[in-house]
Amino acid sequence: MNHSTTVSWLLLALLSGNALGAEHWRIVLPPQGEPFANAPPLALALSEERPAGLKENVHYRGVHRRYAHLVYGRGRTAGVVIVVDEIGPGRFDLYVDANRDNEITSKDHVRGEGLSWRTPLPAVVHEGESLREYPRTVVFRYGPVSRTLAVATCGYLEGHVHLGNREVTVRRVDGDANGLFGDGRDRVWIDVNGDDQWNEVEEQFLFAPILRLEGRRFALRADDRGERLALAPLEGTGEVRLSLPRTVRREQVEEIQVTVQSRDGVTGNLSSVDAEAALPAGDYRITTLLLTLKDAKGGPAWGFVFNDNGGKEPRWHALAKDGSLTLEPVGKLDFSADVQNGKNECRAGDSLSVRPALYTADGLLIERAYRGRFASTPYSGGCHGTIRLLCGGRVLDEASTGFA
Secondary structure, rough: OHHHHHHHHHHHHHHHHHOOOOOOOOEEEEOOOOOEEEOOOOEEEEEEOOOOEEEEEOOOOOOEEEEEEOOOOOOOOEEEEEEEEEEEOEEEEEOOOOOOEEEEHHHHHEEEEEEEEEOOOEEEEEOOOEEEEOOEEEEEEEOOOEEEEEEEEOOOOEEHHHHOOEEEEEEEOOOOOOOOEEEEEEEEEEEEOOOOOOOOOOOEEOOEEEEEEEEEEEEEEEOOOOOHHHEEOOOEEEEEEEEEOOOOOOHHHHEEEEEEEEEOEEEEOOOOOEEEEEEEEEEEEEEEEEEEEEOOOOOOOEEEEEEEOOOOOOOOEEEEEOOOOOOOOOOOOOEEEEEHOOOOOOOOOOOEEEEEOOOOOOOOEEEEEEOOOOOOOOHEOOOEEEEEEOOOEEEEEEEEOOOO
16 A cells, blocks of 8 residues: 555545544535524614714615624624615615625625525634634525514534434534524534434523433533534532622612633523522633623613633633532723833834723623613714823824724
């Protein structure tokens, strides 16, 4: 056997072994109308107000437009602007800013059939200073009677995992149309009996840290990007609860959502200060925080979204078997401003870059600050600050910054 033949057989062995095992997941896109073609579409808020800063370098065919904002992925650049251009009764053009450059051009026009459009849209995730993109396809549908636009992620991720001493097929569905697969409304389908049939009552599960299968409990260890998933027999659980910062009273909280993840990939969600979550024993870190506080003067609520962007080392919290763990997700805030990427010199006439950053005690970076409901777009509900360059008390220049 020559060298090239040996290499070929080696590659074949890898492809038929571990490379196609539990860590291999493929995207499947069934045709529209078939089972698993897409998750149930979710409505997007449409506004007649053009988002601030949006450029429109396109000749619209219609005379009336409405705008939507979709957060697809995680991080400061996950937002996507959508434009619905009304041409006439029951006729619309759709534009999707898939490259997220905050500019609508003819290249952003999506071809569709009737009032349905299917188009590629990558989910983006920030990792420190780098950005990763994950290929996805979404479908938009417009309801002419309700005058609403709905969106869903198409298809599913399929792979194989071990359930006890045998291998089963698993499908993961993005149930909340954000391009990720680790949220409470996402679905995990498990072909428990191995008949290649999908029973929506017995083989469909909400994404949760603990699943009951065949009378036993398993820990669901998975990432939210759809690259890893495993089922491990549950060996013990503990209780996790939330606490508030000393400066925040319970009655001030309008909404709180916290996501935690263990070292081995178990994900849990907590959405109330009073609630407790049973999670497999292990070490956990906080990965996301959404906190909405009532305005003391009766105005729109103040909302804050923090995410783990990989910029700081995670802070781990131990949850013992039959134990309890109380997490305060805010802690002592850390505010910093990176000037000129750490450079000490700036010549006259050069642009001076300033990047403010606000971190929680657990190393989560603020992604968005807003007033009102989270469903409002960051352009209309965003909070902004002003950075001024001073010299001897004199203002040389100033710029506005936000977290959207």
